[in-house]
Amino acid sequence: MSEALQEFGLVPFFTQQLANTDSLDNRLGRVTSVQRSSITVFCAEGCRSVQLSPTLQQSPPVDRPTVGDWIVMDETLTRIERVLERKSLFKRIGAGSSTSFQPIAANIDTLFIITSCNQEFKESRLERYLALCNEAGAMPVIVLTKTDLTDDTDSYISRARSVQAGVPVETANALDPTSLDGVRAWIDNSSTVALVGSSGVGKSTLLNALAGNSLAATKEIREQDKKGRHTTTHRELHRLPSGGLLVDVPGMRELRVAEVDHSLGVVFEDIEVLAKQCQFADCKHQAEPGCAVLQAIEQGMLDERRLRSYQKLRRENDLASATLAEKRARERSFGKMVKEVKLLKQRKGKT
Numbered sequence: 572m573s574e575a576l577q578e579f580g581l582v583p584f585f586t587q588q589l590a591n592t593d594s595l596d597n598r599l600g601r602v603t604s605v606q607r608s609s610i611t612v613f614c615a616e617g618c619r620s621v622q623l624s625p626t627l628q629q630s631p632p633v634d635r636p637t638v639g640d641w642i643v644m645d646e647t648l649t650r651i652e653r654v655l656e657r658k659s660l661f662k663r664i665g666a667g668s669s670t671s672f673q674p675i676a677a678n679i680d681t682l683f684i685i686t687s688c689n690q691e692f693k694e695s696r697l698e699r700y701l702a703l704c705n706e707a708g709a710m711p712v713i714v715l716t717k718t719d720l721t722d723d724t725d726s727y728i729s730r731a732r733s734v735q736a737g738v739p740v741e742t743a744n745a746l747d748p749t750s751l752d753g754v755r756a757w758i759d760n761s762s763t764v765a766l767v768g769s770s771g772v773g774k775s776t777l778l779n780a781l782a783g784n785s786l787a788a789t790k791e792i793r794e795q796d797k798k799g800r801h802t803t804t805h806r807e808l809h810r811l812p813s814g815g816l817l818v819d820v821p822g823m824r825e826l827r828v829a830e831v832d833h834s835l836g837v838v839f840e841d842i843e844v845l846a847k848q849c850q851f852a853d854c855k856h857q858a859e860p861g862c863a864v865l866q867a868i869e870q871g872m873l874d875e876r877r878l879r880s881y882q883k884l885r886r887e888n889d890l891a892s893a894t895l896a897e898k899r900a901r902e903r904s905f906g907k908m909v910k911e912v913k914l915l916k917q918r919k920g921k922t
């Protein structure tokens with residue numbers, strides 16, 4: 572196994588998927604960026620710009636190579652022929668009216684969910700990210716940036732800790748390199764970390780501070796509403812000079828969920844445990860008698876905001892998951908019809 576590829580996160584999970592490692596080693600690569608018209612891959616020869624094979628071009632967006640994917644190229648090293656099975660995939664429902672999954676980063680070990688100590692901080696946004704992270708199969712770490720802008724970092728820490736029991740919370744002031752030890756502890760030689768969060772929270776600034784030089788562009792946020800300016804425009808996998816791989820992701824405006832049923836139970840385990848004690852098994856926790864969830868709110872054990880957030884995510888998830896299931900069923904029956912027409916044509920040709 573090439574040392575350079577190992578430094579880009581190549582582990583046996585991927586090489587085991589190859590029939591003959593020796594002959595494929597030089598055709599193996601990792602996707603470092605995906606832009607509208609080109610894909611960049613790191614391989615034994617260095618970085619190359621490549622295209623997709625016609626089959627991959629026609630596959631659903633979620634099956635096409637995304638940042639972090641391990642891929643096999645053709646012999647000329649100009650085309651991606653195959654995407655290796657992924658260890659993890661962070662994805663969301665595409666923005667706008669889209670009803671399909673958009674892959675964000677593949678084969679990540681850890682997700683830094685980045686939020687800043689100012690008015691951008693919102694528990695409900697973190698809950699959304701955590702549900703998607705759990706579904707992706709990555710380890711979540713909440714990173715609170717801009718600690719230099721508040722006198723009360725502790726209150727942000729305790730709010731961040733309240734969104735899912737046991738999730739680590741780290742703090743960072745990008746202007747002070749000595750404040751980054753906690754964050755750095757999650758980065759090691761061959762693991763991959765993706766940086767996600769709203770525009771302007773300081774993802775690229777953190778990447779640069781960890782790298783010790785300027786790998787990505789950064790820009791001031793708007794003074795009046797503290798919103799970012801969408802400075803990073805495409806996802807990119809960077810290798811730190813000291814080792815470790817970081818995926819810088821553009822700020823996300825919209826983070827819609829679907830098929831996170833199980834993960835909502837993980838993030839909101841406290842509510843689901845309480846719900847089991849409600850008098851009615853189908854309790855909606857609205858005004859029913861004997862509702863253990865409402866009782867916990869009354870007693871100050873559970874924040875009402877958290878229940879609202881849970882209910883909103885459940886509704887959104889149910890709706891989006893049903894739409895996806897319908898779409899898949901439609902596609903299946905269309906695929907079946909196309910096959911039948913082909914078969915019919917073949918038979919006609921023979922007679």
Ligand SMILES: Nc1nc2c(ncn2[C@@H]2O[C@H](COP(=O)(O)OP(=O)(O)OP(=O)(O)O)[C@@H](O)[C@H]2O)c(=O)[nH]1
Binds near residue numbers: 775801821
């Ligand atoms: N005071 C302070 N400013 C910070 C810190 N981290 C980032 N900033 C500033 O926040 C602004 C936005 O930072 P970026 O790194 O561009 O934010 P981003 O999350 O990458 O934004 P997008 O690329 O738009 O998603 C810049 O002006 C940074 O200097 C910090 O810890 N403290």
Ligand SMILES: [Mg+2]
Binds near residue numbers: 822
């Ligand atoms: Mg950025």
Ligand SMILES: [Zn+2]
Binds near residue numbers: 846855856859862864
């Ligand atoms: Zn109830």
